[in-house]
Amino acid sequence: MxxxxxxxxLNDTLIVSVQWELDxxxxxxxxxxxxxxxxxxxxxxxxxxxxxxxxxDSFIAKVLGDVxxxxxxxxxxxxxxxxQPAVAITLIELGIRLENVLxxxxxxxxxxxxxxxxxx
Amino acid sequence: MGYRSSVDxxxxxxxxAARQLGRNEAKKTGFGTVDQARIxxxxxxxxxxxYLYAGKGKIEIERFSENGLYGITIIASDEGPGIPDIxxxxxxxxxxxxGLGAGMPGVKRLMDEFKVHTESGVGTNITITKWxx
Numbered sequence: 001m002x003x004x005x006x007x008x009x010l011n012d013t014l015i016v017s018v019q020w021e022l023d024x025x026x027x028x029x030x031x032x033x034x035x036x037x038x039x040x041x042x043x044x045x046x047x048x049x050x051x052x053x054x055x056x057d058s059f060i061a062k063v064l065g066d067v068x069x070x071x072x073x074x075x076x077x078x079x080x081x082x083x084q085p086a087v088a089i090t091l092i093e094l095g096i097r098l099e100n101v102l103x104x105x106x107x108x109x110x111x112x113x114x115x116x117x118x119x120x
Numbered sequence: 121m122g123y124r125s126s127v128d129x130x131x132x133x134x135x136x137a138a139r140q141l142g143r144n145e146a147k148k149t150g151f152g153t154v155d156q157a158r159i160x161x162x163x164x165x166x167x168x169x170x171y172l173y174a175g176k177g178k179i180e181i182e183r184f185s186e187n188g189l190y191g192i193t194i195i196a197s198d199e200g201p202g203i204p205d206i207x208x209x210x211x212x213x214x215x216x217x218x219g220l221g222a223g224m225p226g227v228k229r230l231m232d233e234f235k236v237h238t239e240s241g242v243g244t245n246i247t248i249t250k251w252x253x
Contacts, residue, residue, distance in 0.1 A: 021140075024132045055139075055157040057164035058226070086157035094161060094226035 005030045007037045013114060014038065014046045015107070018053055027063040035070055044076055045114040049107045051082030061096045068101055077102065077117050081110035122184030127167075129177050129198075135167040138179040142194065145181045149192050150252055158230040159192060159250055165227050166196035166246055174200025174244065190252040191232075199243040206238055
């Protein structure tokens with residue numbers, strides 16, 4: 001039942017679309033897969049789209065926060081896109097602050113934002 | 121009372137099962153997407169606490185109506201070590217697992233009612249309720 005999240009490469013950017021509810025193992029596996037792919041492809045930026053995700057608990061939030069910090073260590077920027085209203089509300093009420101995280105409304109805006117960040 | 125269902129928590133997969141059951145029950149009660157997310161998240165946090173601290177336990181979910189009001193109650197119970205200092209656990213930012221889990225104050229904020237009963241060496245029982253408005 002452990003399905004891996006596909007990671008696509010587009011020029012120097014990796015694109016990830018999380019399509020189903022994340023269990024702990026899948027989340028941890030994704031962390032590792034993304035860093036490996038980044039290393040293999042010398043990607044400079046990553047967009048993680050969470051549009052289909054309808055809730056994020058503290059564990060998934062921690063894994064996401066960690067993967068962003070880890071990517072930073074490897075010299076890549078991460079933009080999170082598609083956080084739904086319900087997800088934003090619950091995360092803040094739960095007391096989770098994803099600080100210093102680049103976000104955008106959707107994938108298109110996310111890619112734009114990443115481009116600007118990488119050019120800056 | 122109402123309709124009750126439950127999930128035993130033994131493995132990480134059971135956390136997923138508990139929150140899926142919770143989401144379905146919340147939907148059936150008539151909660152909107154934001155409350156569904158609140159309820160699902162709260163269940164996920166409580167189920168993970170059972171898995172992390174007690175090893176095994178149970179999540180029970182009950183849909184109920186009382187004087188024409190509808191709601192959902194979740195009972196998380198385990199026979200684990202109990203919570204040694206409940207006041208401390210209810211403080212924001214307190215965690216014994218290295219930042220894993222936003223903790224009890226977060227769960228309390230997501231719900232309308234929050235009750236905890238814990239006894240050292242006996243176990244912990246947490247009851248949370250959300251009313252349909």
